[in-house]
Amino acid sequence: MNLENTQVQMRKGILEYCILHIISRGEVYASDMIDELTSAKIMVVEGTLYPLLTRLKNAGLVEYKWVESKSGPPRKYYTLTGEGRDFLSNLETTWDELIRSTREITGKQKNSTKRKPKTTKAVTEKNKNL
């Protein structure tokens, strides 16, 4: 449970959202995506991105076409499918709600003495041991 690990966990799923959004803005291939993510300070390595793209493809959210490159092997240029567009739209909502929920939690200040009154379960015991 170190910070680095939690940071990794935190962006699970978010990467998928970001990638779909990048693809939604025009044809791109993997290196384009890595560049854009890196410039936004989201570090991604190939071993993460390529499997993700494969999953998106298998799920029918994206499709690609091969384009030959002047410098190196051919590239897969990705585009969103209609299904992918719907999915992205849903992810947008999910992400916004998640941010709102988190802010609702982390925006609250210390409640040292006064707690929100509980109607059902009264926590009144003062009998503490150990």
Next chain:
Amino acid sequence: MNLENTQVQMRKGILEYCILHIISRGEVYASDMIDELTSAKIMVVEGTLYPLLTRLKNAGLVEYKWVESKSGPPRKYYTLTGEGRDFLSNLETTWDELIRSTREITGKQKNSTKRKPKTTKAVTEKNKNL
């Protein structure tokens, strides 16, 4: 790769952040946390929360004391350790940066024709097949 699954992935790590924040605001036990998370529309079940609390405890980020209850078995009331406070502070930064990075990606609009000029790698090939 359905929406529900991605939603689950999206909140990995965020739960940890929320829990630490809730604990930082005063002594609470598991049911308190579930109540607060639920009211913020973050659904959590026992099978998720208890293992998480155990991890936090083992990592030295939180500690607890047993408090007898009038209605049922004794409860574990959690508090943050100094280390936990530091960790929470770091998580706050991480989360804020992640939100900013994501917004940087998802805030951009469609770039149908004009792409940000690439200095190093010019993607100019028009030679497309398949």
Next chain:
DNA sequence: GAAAAGTACTATGTATGGCCAAGTACTAAG
């Protein structure tokens, strides 16, 4: 007082995604 219901915590197994690391394949430069 025994049975049932409610509360709180524990334990096990599964699935998923991010990541490391090694490998394949193509092109251009020396």
Next chain:
DNA sequence: CTTAGTACTTGGCCATACATAGTACTTTTC
């Protein structure tokens, strides 16, 4: 031909969220 650069592929590892079942204590009900 060898080396370097680029692009994509694959296999294995790990941590978290979750479902599910189980333990333990108290109060309620008959």
